[in-house]
Every structure is written in C-alpha cells, then in structure tokens.
Amino acid sequence: MDGELGDFLRSRRARIRPQEVGLPSYGRRRVPGLRREEVAQLAGVSVDYYVRLEQGRGPGGPSRTKSGGVSDAVLDAIARVLRLDGAEREYLRAVARPRRQGGQGPSASRVRPGVQLLLDGMDRNPAYVLDHRMEVLAWNALADAVLGFGGPGDLSLPRRLFLDPASRELYPDWAEVTAQTVAHLRLQAGHHPGDPATGELVAELTRASEEFRHLWADHLVRPCDHGVKLLRHPVAGLLTLPYETLTIPAAPDQTIVAYTPEPGSETAERLALLGSWATSRTG
Helix, strand or coil: CCHHHHHHHHHHHCCCCHHHHCCCCCCCCCCCCCCHHHHHHHHCCCHHHHHHHHCCCCCCCCCECCCCCECHHHHHHHHHHCCCCHHHHHHHHHHHCCCCCCCCCHHHHCCCHHHHHHHHHCCCCCEEEECCCCEEEEECHHHHHHHCCCCCCCCEHHHHHHHCCCHHHHCCCHHHHHHHHHHHHHHHHHHCCCCHHHHHHHHHHHHHCHHHHHHHHCCCCCCCCEEEEEEEECCCEEEEEEEEEEEECCEEEEEEEEECCCCCCHHHHHHHHHHHHHHHHHC
16 A cells, blocks of 8 residues: 555545534644644544544454455545545545556557447547556547547647647646546556556656646546537537446446447538548548
8 A cells, every 4th residue: 555545535534624524623722724633533433543644554453355455344434524426436446456457468558459340330429548657549530530549649648638738729628628538547547556557647747747746636537428528620610529438347447438429410410521621632
C-alpha cells in the first residue's frame, strides 16, 4: 500500500465540514475539513487504525480481510463518512486492496481482428478503442476523419489534450474535457497499481503541464462511460457528439468508445459529409 490511499483520504476529508456530519465546529483548524480522529470516530474505528491507513502503514487488528487488506465493513464506513460517490468508492477499494498485477502479454496492446471489423462496420459512428491508459489502439475511418488518429500525432489522449495546443481549439469546453480525462485516468490507475507506463505518463504530464499537475493533485475520480462532447472540426465545423463506452469482455482493459449523433441531426449530416470528404481524399 503506497501513499495514494493516504493522499486520497486526506483530499476527501478536507472537503467535509464538521457541521455537515453533525460535529460542532469549534477551535482553530490547521487544515480545512474533518480531522483524522473525527473520521475515525464517525466510522467506528480506532484513531490509530485510521492513522495507519492514511500513513500507508497498512491496517492492523481484526478489521482485516484474510489476505491482509482492509475489510469491506471498514471501507464502507469510511466511504459513508467521507460521502464518497460510486466511482470514489470503487477507487477507494482499488487502492486500499490493490490487486496483484499479472504479466501482460503482447496481446494487451493489440485489438483482435473481430473488434476492428466491428469498428469498420460502424460507418456512421466515429469509434475507437482505448486501453486503461487512454491510449488509442484502433479506430475506424470516420474516427480518423474526426480526430486524425492516422496522422503523425500522439495516440495518447492525455498527451494530446495537455501537450498539443491544437486540442484547445478542437474542444470548446477544453477545461471540462481535461478534468474528466484526468479523473478517469486516476480511476484506471487505481485498478492498475504499479503499472510503470501509467507512472511514466503521469510523471511526464506533471512536469510538462501546470493544468494537469493541479487536476491530478485534486484526486478526482470519475468514469468516462457516457456523455456528450463538443468538437470544433476544421472542416466540418461544430459537432455535438454524444458517446457511449463498451468494455470488451475478452480484453477487459480495452474499451470501445463510439460517438452516437442523433440520426438526422446537423452533426450527423456533417459527419456524413466529412466521411465522404475523407473517402475522396484517400480514394
């Protein structure tokens, strides 16, 4: 257990005011939010136990699982006190009880031919496959026309967003997109503790981007499972693109992202024209 659990817990108790959980707010507080002993009291665990969690020294005593990790009851109690949402609870469990990382074979970064055929058959929907680091592994022709995956740019979505100035023009709501991207990357990092490539990516972006550095320090966690993105394409203009994500059962670290514009909408018509334009350029 590394410092990530402690950092996450500290960030979450800092946002809870004592009066929100029925505690009197008195005395001068060195830091905002709840004190460690207050979280321990409300969660029904000893102060020493909770301090050990935040300091990364691991749990001791009867509130452990057989494998030595923190029990479900303790995690649920802490999540209740800190008012964690579903994604935050999932992340708390992941970093409190990190799974053992098996060796990933070369197929981990490859997409099966059947998945590529599925993407290619979605001729009205830009679609692509991401891994847990948000690296683009495969795409269809329309996704290439919209996002330029076949060009010379980086296939890491986080790097594109934070290191390529063109991304600020492509995404009118760049600040929202980047916040969501970092929150999703942190959630995935919690499920892959010790992944060296993720660590290198985070270190690189922390050094190179002040915006990333601040967002990563906020410890926000949120899945990118569905939503709407706005893109300002240099040829097609403004596109309103709802999206859905689907995990590939045979490769659970790979996710299909498909944009699903409303049939007959202005965005759907612009995508059709963009697809025809792209085909004429390569034909």
